[in-house]
Amino acid sequence: MTTTPDGTEVVASRAEALQLPSPPLLIVDSVTQFLDDNALGDGPIDWQRIGDGQSNITYRIDRGAETFILRRGPRPPLPRSTHDMLREARIQHLVGERGIPVPRILASTGDESILGVPFYVMSFLDGEVITDEIPVMLDTLEQRRATSVAIVESLVALHSVDVTTGPLAAFGRPDGYLARQVERFASLWGVTSKRTLPAVAELGDWLRGTVPDSQRASVVHGDYRAGNLMFASRAPAEVTAILDWEMATLGDPLADLGYLTATYAEPGVEPTPLELTPVTREAGYLRRDEIAALYEQRMKVDLGDLRWYQALALWKAAIFCEAMYTRWLDGERPGDTFGPTLETGVPRLLEGAREFAGIGSSRTS
Known part of the structure; x- marks a missing residue:
């Protein structure tokens, strides 16, 4: 179990998640199974939270020689009209088809039994995001x-x-x-x-x-x-x-x-x-x-x-x-x-x- 300033953020198993008063953001065995189901990498995963987003949450997932990005909404409860991860994945797919540079959507799910909220996985892109330091x-x-x-x-x-x-x-x-x-x-x-x-x-x-x-x-x-x-x-x-x-x-x-x-x-x-x-x-x-x-x-x-x-x-x-x-x-x-x-x-x-x-x-x- 990994504890961060956000509370308990990541747990190893669903059994551990069920013992918490507030749901974690990642459940390692659930994410691993989802990646398996979609033929994304092989073996155990490592994770790192990235970005400055104050709304939806982004993780880097390393698995063997491959790297993915997982996007999910914040912890519930949330209005149903917000944090629509499936819609977010779809618009990226559509504009990507029109030549706009976006990460490639690899898998998405509305099954809230996995992480408690819908989420999607996309390709990892290496580059620079400019915030408080100039590359x-x-x-x-x-x-x-x-x-x-x-x-x-x-x-x-x-x-x-x-x-x-x-x-x-x-x-x-x-x-x-x-x-x-x-x-x-x-x-x-x-x-x-x-x-x-x-x-x-x-x-x-x-x-x-x-x-x-x-x-x-x-x-x-x-x-x-x-x-x-x-x-x-x-x-x-x-x-x-x-x-x-x-x-x-x-x-x-x-x-x-x-x-x-x-x-x-x-x-x-x-x-x-x-x-x-x-x-x-x-x-x-x-x-x-x-x-x-x-x-x-x-x-x-x-x-x-x-x-x-x-x-x-x-x-x-x-x-x-x-x-x-x-x-x-x-x-x-x-x-x-x-x-x-x-x-x-x-x-x-x-x-x-x-x-x-x-x-x-x-x-x-």
């Missing part, structure tokens, strides 16, 4: 700029995929996407929060009353940022995989651009809990307005309403971060060091959204 091969002014350009070019490629035909066309309903996003997240606040933050309703009203007309439909990743991209372990900078597809759907592509730019770290901008790649504050990386301008040039779209999309991004982020904060308050995220920071982090996200909306700054708590 040596990309740490020149030229390659820092090239990294920013690659981030934009990868997003342009995703948003250029045709979603009007084939299986992708049935993956979502792009018509009315923005209005549905506002209504959906507005409805979540009352069931995820134990406190009153007036800016949530204020911003919801503003967003609802100023919804822009979508210019096109595309795959929307939903969490598109530098930390969810894998880069080749060499120069020049090249995105070799887009990761973490749990929020993907069809909709307005500017929602991704709004999120990317609103959460992008640059000098002079106060950090929020969504600033997960702080190195872009360093010299050489493009700034938010340069990223937007490059995207606009490549996609031939009008970015006159970009601040609406940026406000939407931080408002939504505040609401789903509040859900994490509430779960931490309720003891459902044992050992979590991110949860307590959201007491002030969520109001900061709301202040950022107000700034983008241009409706003034005020206390949110």
Whole structure:
């Protein structure tokens, strides 16, 4: 049995798991049997938790000479509409068929008797994910700029995929996407929060009353940022995989651009809990307005309403971060060091959204 700051994370057998007050995240014999059933490797497994995700959980699984990645949701209880691992696996398969760089899905299951939640296994890709350290091969002014350009070019490629035909066309309903996003997240606040933050309703009203007309439909990743991209372990900078597809759907592509730019770290901008790649504050990386301008040039779209999309991004982020904060308050995220920071982090996200909306700054708590 392996104990971590998260509580008991991994146990050897189902018998051990049944003795725990809170379910573990991995059960070694269950995972081993699942890999056997799908002809994935041979022999005992080693595991390592990877990534900075605060929602779904990612493990590296080493088995003999082979390496896999296992993705699962957090511990129950969870709303049935969240953490849909089978849907996440399917969208990666579909965009991969269209030439978007993603890991290959090897096996998936909705059988909750194995780990307590649905999960999937995908191929392991060797590369660099940029968060708080710059990979040596990309740490020149030229390659820092090239990294920013690659981030934009990868997003342009995703948003250029045709979603009007084939299986992708049935993956979502792009018509009315923005209005549905506002209504959906507005409805979540009352069931995820134990406190009153007036800016949530204020911003919801503003967003609802100023919804822009979508210019096109595309795959929307939903969490598109530098930390969810894998880069080749060499120069020049090249995105070799887009990761973490749990929020993907069809909709307005500017929602991704709004999120990317609103959460992008640059000098002079106060950090929020969504600033997960702080190195872009360093010299050489493009700034938010340069990223937007490059995207606009490549996609031939009008970015006159970009601040609406940026406000939407931080408002939504505040609401789903509040859900994490509430779960931490309720003891459902044992050992979590991110949860307590959201007491002030969520109001900061709301202040950022107000700034983008241009409706003034005020206390949110």
